[in-house]
Amino acid sequence: MKKVILVLFAVGMLSTSFVSCRENKTIADDVEDVVDDVEDAVD
Known part of the structure; x- marks a missing residue:
């Protein structure tokens, strides 16, 4: 039970940890695009 x-x-x-490593675009990045x-x- 402990192992599960x-x-x-x-x-x-x-x-x-994998989800938090994604690149998040900011509003400044959108404006630059x-x-x-x-x-x-x-x-």
Whole structure:
């Protein structure tokens, strides 16, 4: 019973560490992307 709980805990910790490592785009990144798109459209 203890091993099952420990395994589930370990899987939960691993899954949260992989999820938290994702790159999160900020509003500044979105604005920069729009500015780049506008510059490309003007050229």
